[in-house]
Amino acid sequence: MMFFDILYSFVQLIKHILFGKNIDVILYYPQHFNRSTKGTNPYFDSIVEICKENGVKYLIMEEPDSGTSNPRDPQCMKADAFFWIVTIMRKLMRVGHKGKAPVEIDANIAHFWDAITFHKFRAKRYITISNSMIDVLAELNPNGIVYDYQHGIIFNGHPGYFVEKDYLVPSYIKSNRRVMLWGTLYRRAFDGALFKDELYKRIKVVGYPIRNSVIDIVYQKRECVIISLQITSDGEMWYKHSPKMLYECLEQLDKWGYKVLLKHHPRFNNEVDLSDVTTKYPFVEFTTKTLIELVPLALFHITWSSTTSFEYANFGVPTFFLVDEMLSHGTTIFYEQYRYPLYESMSLLEVGTRIADKQVYEEDCKVVKEWYDSAYASFNRQQVLKILTGNED
DSSP states (O other), rough: OOHHHHHHHHHHHHHHHHHHOOOOOEEEEEEEEEEHHHHSOHHHHHHHHHHHTTTEEEEEEEEEHHHHOOOOTTSEEEOHHHHHHHHHHHHHHHHTTSSSSSHHHHHHHHHHHOOOOOOOTTOSEEEEEETTTHHTTTTTTTOOOOEOOOOOOOOOOOTTTEETTTTEEEEHHHHEEEEEEEHHHGGGGGTTTTTTTHHHHEEOOOOOOOOOOOOOOOOOOEEEEEEEEEOTTHHHIIIIIIIHHHHHHHHHHHHHHHHHHHOOOOTOOOOOOTTTHHHHOOTTEOOOOOOHHHHHEEEEEESSOTTTHHHHTTTTOOEOOOOOOOOOOIIIIIIITTTSSOOTOOOHHHHHHHHHHHHHHHHHHHHHHHHHHHHOOOOHHHHHHHTTTTTOO
């Protein structure tokens, strides 16, 4: 299958070089973001709409990901050939140019790619997600600007943007690397790293692109505790230590008397065997339901540092953050940087007692919704259009 994807991608590439028209914007993202019910990337769907409505010439490039079960999107140019050529060139150049920084290597690759494709991948603006190929895209056009579109939590010290707190990674030191954010709360992360004029020029708040379905929340139906798992291959602590914290959490929830639903991270790839969970804890089930389907059932939400805490907050569902000395993101990110308004320094047992009071619980639901509104602005189509057409400054 991989061979045919590369072959098809190569055919698409040649076609674009020979017959493709000049483009205004390139949208680039990895396949695992195809999470919508249509099998598309929901973070880019609204941007594509804006392009179509306003005659902005665009090209969507989808990077392959063999580790996901998410489908390929047929409207995209398969970026398999591009991805593998860049990957191989990176490996060869790291051997031949040991003193060169990755940013410099990617710049050389971009210049090579630009030459062999006869400038057909030059665009005014590039938008990527999770920093995918950001340093290659940023150098394809000498006058181009690349934006990384937020897809999860961003905080001061996030390894995708910062070497350490208040110090940007080499990519973002360069002025043509910018960020598109969901809300003003996230822009605070860059306050200590950029002067004010640069901050507002390079860090743009465009709002949250995924439309929320309209659903009626019936409080009497809120009878489940939802746990958003974060078991991924991102680091040993996530797939080795977080399961231990999960079991400790379930021991405490056994006393609550509620049904517990476990929802895997979208990038979970069977890194850990949790098949014994439902045997040990009969009140626990795994679920593949969407967040929108789970909200009417959700009395309470538990996670480590997942953006689902924001998504549940939008519907007035409070979150408890699992924290210990090894995984303290709930404290260092959500309380210290995002100022989450509920349950700081409280134990899970104390929170359970608190939310048993219906009046107190309903007040908590209102408070957390107000907090959400500071982080997720409405999607600003005009601001996005200005970015797409190069008129944002």
